[in-house]
Amino acid sequence: MKSRIGIETLVGLFMIAGFACAVYLTVKLGDVPLLANQTYELSALFSSTSGLKKGAQVEISGVKVGKVASIGLDPVTYSSVIKMAVEQNVKIPEDTIASIKTAGIIGDKYVELKPGASETYLKSGEKIRDTEGSLDLEGLVSKYIFEKKE
Amino acid sequence: MKSRIGIETLVGLFMIAGFACAVYLTVKLGDVPLLANQTYELSALFSSTSGLKKGAQVEISGVKVGKVASIGLDPVTYSSVIKMAVEQNVKIPEDTIASIKTAGIIGDKYVELKPGASETYLKSGEKIRDTEGSLDLEGLVSKYIFEKKE
Amino acid sequence: MKSRIGIETLVGLFMIAGFACAVYLTVKLGDVPLLANQTYELSALFSSTSGLKKGAQVEISGVKVGKVASIGLDPVTYSSVIKMAVEQNVKIPEDTIASIKTAGIIGDKYVELKPGASETYLKSGEKIRDTEGSLDLEGLVSKYIFEKKE
Amino acid sequence: MKSRIGIETLVGLFMIAGFACAVYLTVKLGDVPLLANQTYELSALFSSTSGLKKGAQVEISGVKVGKVASIGLDPVTYSSVIKMAVEQNVKIPEDTIASIKTAGIIGDKYVELKPGASETYLKSGEKIRDTEGSLDLEGLVSKYIFEKKE
Amino acid sequence: MKSRIGIETLVGLFMIAGFACAVYLTVKLGDVPLLANQTYELSALFSSTSGLKKGAQVEISGVKVGKVASIGLDPVTYSSVIKMAVEQNVKIPEDTIASIKTAGIIGDKYVELKPGASETYLKSGEKIRDTEGSLDLEGLVSKYIFEKKE
Amino acid sequence: MKSRIGIETLVGLFMIAGFACAVYLTVKLGDVPLLANQTYELSALFSSTSGLKKGAQVEISGVKVGKVASIGLDPVTYSSVIKMAVEQNVKIPEDTIASIKTAGIIGDKYVELKPGASETYLKSGEKIRDTEGSLDLEGLVSKYIFEKKE
Amino acid sequence: MVTALGAWTIKQLNDLGRVGRFLLRCLFQIIVPPYKLWPMVQQIHFIGAASVFVILFTGTFTGMVLGLQGYYSLRQFGSEGALGAAVGLSLVRELGPVLTALMVTGRAGSAICAEVGIMRNTEQIDALTCMAINPYKFLFAPKFLAAIICFPLLTSLFDVTGIVGGYVIGVKLLGVNAGAYLEGMYKSVVWEDVYMGMIKSLCFAVIMVWICASKGYYLHLNKAGFGAEGVSRATTQAVVLSSVSILVCDYFITAILL
Amino acid sequence: MVTALGAWTIKQLNDLGRVGRFLLRCLFQIIVPPYKLWPMVQQIHFIGAASVFVILFTGTFTGMVLGLQGYYSLRQFGSEGALGAAVGLSLVRELGPVLTALMVTGRAGSAICAEVGIMRNTEQIDALTCMAINPYKFLFAPKFLAAIICFPLLTSLFDVTGIVGGYVIGVKLLGVNAGAYLEGMYKSVVWEDVYMGMIKSLCFAVIMVWICASKGYYLHLNKAGFGAEGVSRATTQAVVLSSVSILVCDYFITAILL
Amino acid sequence: MSAQPAKNIAIELREIRKTFGQQEVLQGINLKVKEGKTTVIVGGSGQGKSVIIKHMLGLIRPDSGEIQVYGQNILTMSNKEKSEVRMNFGVLFQGGALFDSLTVYDNIALPLRERTKLKEEQIRYRVESKLEMLDMPGVGSKYPAQLSGGMKKRVGLARALMLDPKVLFLDEPTTGLDVKRSKEIYRLFASIQAKLSFTAVIVSHDAPKIFKLADYIALIADGKIQGCLTPEAFQLSDNSYIKNFVQETMGDIYRG
Amino acid sequence: MSAQPAKNIAIELREIRKTFGQQEVLQGINLKVKEGKTTVIVGGSGQGKSVIIKHMLGLIRPDSGEIQVYGQNILTMSNKEKSEVRMNFGVLFQGGALFDSLTVYDNIALPLRERTKLKEEQIRYRVESKLEMLDMPGVGSKYPAQLSGGMKKRVGLARALMLDPKVLFLDEPTTGLDVKRSKEIYRLFASIQAKLSFTAVIVSHDAPKIFKLADYIALIADGKIQGCLTPEAFQLSDNSYIKNFVQETMGDIYRG
Numbered sequence A, B, C, D, E, F: 001m002k003s004r005i006g007i008e009t010l011v012g013l014f015m016i017a018g019f020a021c022a023v024y025l026t027v028k029l030g031d032v033p034l035l036a037n038q039t040y041e042l043s044a045l046f047s048s049t050s051g052l053k054k055g056a057q058v059e060i061s062g063v064k065v066g067k068v069a070s071i072g073l074d075p076v077t078y079s080s081v082i083k084m085a086v087e088q089n090v091k092i093p094e095d096t097i098a099s100i101k102t103a104g105i106i107g108d109k110y111v112e113l114k115p116g117a118s119e120t121y122l123k124s125g126e127k128i129r130d131t132e133g134s135l136d137l138e139g140l141v142s143k144y145i146f147e148k149k150e
Numbered sequence G, H: 001m002v003t004a005l006g007a008w009t010i011k012q013l014n015d016l017g018r019v020g021r022f023l024l025r026c027l028f029q030i031i032v033p034p035y036k037l038w039p040m041v042q043q044i045h046f047i048g049a050a051s052v053f054v055i056l057f058t059g060t061f062t063g064m065v066l067g068l069q070g071y072y073s074l075r076q077f078g079s080e081g082a083l084g085a086a087v088g089l090s091l092v093r094e095l096g097p098v099l100t101a102l103m104v105t106g107r108a109g110s111a112i113c114a115e116v117g118i119m120r121n122t123e124q125i126d127a128l129t130c131m132a133i134n135p136y137k138f139l140f141a142p143k144f145l146a147a148i149i150c151f152p153l154l155t156s157l158f159d160v161t162g163i164v165g166g167y168v169i170g171v172k173l174l175g176v177n178a179g180a181y182l183e184g185m186y187k188s189v190v191w192e193d194v195y196m197g198m199i200k201s202l203c204f205a206v207i208m209v210w211i212c213a214s215k216g217y218y219l220h221l222n223k224a225g226f227g228a229e230g231v232s233r234a235t236t237q238a239v240v241l242s243s244v245s246i247l248v249c250d251y252f253i254t255a256i257l258l
Numbered sequence I, J: 001m002s003a004q005p006a007k008n009i010a011i012e013l014r015e016i017r018k019t020f021g022q023q024e025v026l027q028g029i030n031l032k033v034k035e036g037k038t039t040v041i042v043g044g045s046g047q048g049k050s051v052i053i054k055h056m057l058g059l060i061r062p063d064s065g066e067i068q069v070y071g072q073n074i075l076t077m078s079n080k081e082k083s084e085v086r087m088n089f090g091v092l093f094q095g096g097a098l099f100d101s102l103t104v105y106d107n108i109a110l111p112l113r114e115r116t117k118l119k120e121e122q123i124r125y126r127v128e129s130k131l132e133m134l135d136m137p138g139v140g141s142k143y144p145a146q147l148s149g150g151m152k153k154r155v156g157l158a159r160a161l162m163l164d165p166k167v168l169f170l171d172e173p174t175t176g177l178d179v180k181r182s183k184e185i186y187r188l189f190a191s192i193q194a195k196l197s198f199t200a201v202i203v204s205h206d207a208p209k210i211f212k213l214a215d216y217i218a219l220i221a222d223g224k225i226q227g228c229l230t231p232e233a234f235q236l237s238d239n240s241y242i243k244n245f246v247q248e249t250m251g252d253i254y255r256g
């Protein structure tokens, strides 16, 4: 029972390392792409991204083409800035419209891209100009009812 | 202690029971088809398949006749291309209309085929021409309210 | 072991008698259908049975009178054929209307029978002629909104 | 290890009896009232009790005054007959209206009694004459939309 | 093996931790008030308290100020009588309006108090005169649709 | 034990160093707020905060910028007073409007801030003047229906 | 044949009755004086304090798994806010008492059975009898008392750590609204749930000690085998039987109290 | 102090490494010939066939409890029809593999640890070594293989009986629509769920045998105590450690595969 | 079967029969244990010596026969009466039967704690003097598992002697001890016996040496007591079993 | 320490030291085991006899010192080499070390099954002849737990002898057996030794009787081998430990 450093120590270290990696992967990266570099980044400014979460899907015609990489607040305009990681093999024309939609009635929010007709495609890091923020259903309904009353 | 033959019988029974259960789970719950080749493939182009998932049902008059085998994005038209595996014994006329529907209010999306009157039937690999994409309920509602206001 | 045969035999007899009684009670008085034939089969053709599942209830005025035994597709008319197992003691007039309904808003689909006034009752294997398929709520809503716009 | 009938056998019998009782109570009576005779029975005929279950609440002004004891089908009128067990200390005038309601939007169905002004009270076994069956929301909505279209 | 004192310390710590957790569960989750006498009682008569449960919240402007202590039926008017335990430090003017509301669409019912301008405050045991019972959404909707038809 | 002091001491030192690093990293780089003061407090008076819970999110354009620290009742005006902990690095102009919103249809309530154009920013402890309480959907609907009837 | 069936029945009844009488005697010995504190404290240490670590661990991970799965299920209905309620209810009503009981059975129950079984095997119980010391009082009363005290406390610990585990996953990692989690839980878990959980844990305590101790105590009447093998088999049987009984009992309590 | 910490670290690392090497050696011995069938069949009998009864029982009652509670929870949302999906998903994904693993650990794991520990204690392992027979091949390889075969099968059994239990309660007793129960389940449980359950049960099999066998095998290096007490303590530790590891592993697998 | 009528009889077994499974271990045992005397039971391994002792203690019920302890039938007694009779007993089990979750000190103190109302100091004094007497000072804080086999025997003996019993049952007190230690035990026993003059029932394999200690020797073979005689009479007995036994145990190693 | 240079040396221990916890059990053991001869190790209980045997088998690593088996240092061997050396060993452990999950038959057959490629009939023949030889016909289907202590020892012996080992280690082969049975074991041992002339290391408490069997006797006391002598020389030795031992085991019971 002396502390001898040998094969067993090495195996022990290896096991701890393995376990640490497993924990790290689980906690930090969750959905880590084992092969990187297959996406490029686009950004977009929305008046509201209420309900959208990091990791939400980015879809074209209902087909997933990427996901939301980060959501931040523009400190000046107080609008919401999102960055999307779009799959390399999907080209996004520059006149694409991005809108925040809800899947079904009570589902998650996602970003829908409606590609335009332009033949110029956005490059990594560029910004989508035309955006539509999330719909404030509650607001609409109350507005609808109030207006009726008048 | 039981005799060798007794043990072997028990183990055999156990293995059979266990396998039966495993097969049940796999085939019934996991939808893994043990007998292949009973389906043929049709494809269809939709303006949007938002919410539709791989493996979703394909129905005629509410009866399941197949499932969605794959969903992809047409890189040119940016429309959604789905491939459906339809049961061999169901013939689909060429003037069939495919539409994406929702089961109930908060249910899953599925593909509904409305067969036409044509006597020419689609063959494996052919495309359904008439399609209706998923309904954008949210969009409709907001449109409805906005129009009212005007 | 020893001459307690008296008691032990008695207890044994008692157990057998008790067991026999239990089986008798279960079969006769409980609803255990060891003896089948308590239902008869009716069929009906629906334009759509979307959402209806095998085993769903068949009700008259909200009271369960049977269940759906099978759902199939008519290969010619592409309409949905269901077979219902209706309890023997419920007589269904021939001018009964069968419709597919939803329990509550997000509940399961079931078949509702509205018995007519005819004094001729359907026999096992016969078909209910008047049917109403499941309601396509989504379709209705979209139609409603579109028509409004015009 | 001889089979001797003694205290232990008695205790054993007692335990089995106790266990059997527990099982019986759980399975059969569920919500058994330990003190009986505190309710009296009223019946009512409804055009539809769709969604109502045995054991559902009977309420006056939202206060529970009893429960549904049984639901059956009238073989002649095909209407639904329910029997309610109403608490002894609640008197129900004979011109009371019984209706099937839904708790909230997606809740359980219950029977609401709206007592009338009559000073004659119903006795055990008597029938409530004025009834309103469950609302067929789906039917209403579809009717609403169809009528609009015309 | 640990020494006697060690064991006692451990057991003591364990008991304290366990009790702390049990108290937390009881007080926080189980809503059992450990310190009594901090509330006073008000009562109110409602035409209907359908869906309201004993223990439901009593709120002013969305802030919890007490809970429903009991719900009973007035045997003469057949209206629902509730008693509310209101926090001592909240004074309720005598012209306060009590209404039964629903939290969200599918949430629980609660009692909302809308305090009036009166400077006379209700004392323990007094009755709130102005009340509004729970809304019968189903009834409203059906009425709405029926009236439209005419 | 033996003269392995070298290795063992080294490993010990290494462990201590590693542990120190881990603590440093956690505190400095991670979001572990061992050091508080990263938020400042704003308060707001609402006519109703029904459904809002302590700890609910405070958002600008859908981006989380803080949370609700406490909810209390103003004893005089009977309006609801909430305190929000807003992140230090987000400046809130004094003409900001705070409103209570619902995430989706059946989701949780949150506080939305709509920053104004003022260049004067609110300081810790100050009050947001323009507020909109939670929407009383039920009330609106019933009002809508009643008004229609007239 | 009939005779054999009868003999078998009587034997089964006797076995059951013996075990029933065992419980009665133990409970009787709990009631009659003299009361001794120290043995009970030792048993609390063994059953309770020594189980804290496992309970904290399992509690945390159960809560985390619940949080994770609940989140993904609830998201389909768009009501992540109900996560707290879901986690709280499942823990307090069901998983807390049951998993605590199962874990403690695995840890302490097996040890109790093995200890008593070894005492039976090495004639220590005979020695007690010969010294005119009541084994029910000396051995089992403290165990019953300790279990009855420990189970609710351990269950509480389990519940609370489970709630924390769910909170960490749901709120910290997956971004559920903290207020919705906690307030939703406070609102949906009512006293009846806590009460039911406590009732369950008390029943499980009695079941666990009862089955494990009596399996050990009546080791010599059991045909399981001799010596170490007999003890190990009786222990296995005891753990299995306790676990099954706990689940059965759980079902009935849930059905009756719900 | 620093030295002591270092020594402690090295000791812990060595312990861990020893256990890791134990696993590697066992797995290696599974691969190299000669393969013998009979010992494995015996182990399958012991780990698998002999556990069937408990598994059926716990499965049924778990399903019944799930059915009962699921029914009352879902009724609040008016969607009793989702009961089948709820029961099926919880069983197949979570409760099936985990409870099966916990039950088998309690039943067979403790017995494995005790058996190997007693072999170590009574010098049987030394005897093997002296006869130049590889204990990894002779003792542990069949156990690993048997566990790897048995766990998925037992999990399947558990799932199916659980589903049946839920059906009995939900459909037969509480009147849920039979079609909704079964079809809803078939629809919502997908291959990934079944697959995840199987993956879990395989991992749990390895974990269970690994921990229980190595705790027994390295009994003499453990300071737990001597003789029967040492064995019983090692068994307790093994069961606890396995159960905890199973739950931890469950969490990670759920998090990664979901 | 010694026919002396003199002296009081402490324990009497009459026609005891006992079957375990298929094996009839006791086939009609008759044995009288005289008060104040030492009776030694000898016999081959597995012949039923320990079973006889357990019958005397009332731990095993015979299939048939009668057991009288000081004239009372132990088979028809209630639990409480049995408990009272056992107050007079001191027992050393063959396996020691020490409580392995208690320390040696607690093991020895247990009868005092549970059966008397002595203060803790008095108990301490008594226990330590017993440990001293048995040549084991300072082991009080150890657990039975930490003792050697011989020490376990001695602790068991100390516990048996703790309450100065009227009847002492010793099952193989010296087996597994080395020659020197077993001699010491015999010497100790003789000295206590001289002081307290209790009744003793001893089972032993240590055949020639134990004769010096015994007042009566009983040989069990084939499920029956072949004779209960004084040592001298035993060595000269005509009974073929006894003759064989005497010859085996005192004869030479290699016959051929 | 017999100084004869003749004969080959099978096993040699040089200055072996071993400490368990605080207790230094072996304090420099030097012992040579001659090939083809029987060496008996005697000594008080707990002196380290079994520990010495385990060192020879390579089951325990000494803290310091050297162990040579047929001239090879067992401490520096790889696992595979050790395994080869052990092919020549036959061992009877003090506790029997029977596999209690296997029947007696399987226990004895195990070395044949795992180490040879014999057919099942050949194994059956060999096992049954061994059981016959040890006077235990028909017990093959029993489990170790169903055997008496003496039978366990004999099954262990049968297993040890199964592969006709070159070196035989027997740890207390006769302890716990009655006088008659132990005599039989000794006779059997002598006859096999005459036939196969293996090297044997025997540990025993059965002091005067074992002398007849031994070629050399080694006494261990105070962690050292006090002498490894022929039986005759041993009885006449001057060493005070040996003198004491001889006197204790052959002297009278009561000194006083």
Ligand SMILES: Nc1ncnc2c1ncn2[C@@H]1O[C@H](COP(=O)(O)OP(=O)(O)OP(=O)(O)O)[C@@H](O)[C@H]1O
Residues within 6 Å of the ligand: I020, I021, I025, I043, I044, I045, I046, I047, I048, I049, I050, I051, I052, I094
């Ligand atoms: N509880 C029991 N169940 C079955 N058989 C038993 C039991 N107790 C004793 N026996 C059997 O009774 C016989 C006599 O056992 P006992 O312990 O009395 O022998 P003994 O004469 O004391 O032997 P030893 O000298 O080894 O102590 C043995 O063959 C044993 O197998």
Ligand SMILES: Nc1ncnc2c1ncn2[C@@H]1O[C@H](COP(=O)(O)OP(=O)(O)OP(=O)(O)O)[C@@H](O)[C@H]1O
Residues within 6 Å of the ligand: J020, J021, J025, J043, J044, J045, J046, J047, J048, J049, J050, J051, J052, J094
């Ligand atoms: N694994 C171990 N751990 C700690 N101490 C040990 C271990 N093995 C042996 N000992 C100690 O070493 C000493 C010698 O033990 P050993 O078994 O060699 O005695 P022995 O001479 O064979 O005695 P016996 O005649 O009883 O067999 C004993 O005091 C024992 O406590």
Ligand SMILES: [Mg+2]
Residues within 6 Å of the ligand: I049, I050, I051, I094, I171
């Ligand atoms: Mg004996």
Ligand SMILES: [Mg+2]
Residues within 6 Å of the ligand: J049, J050, J051, J094, J171
């Ligand atoms: Mg030894």
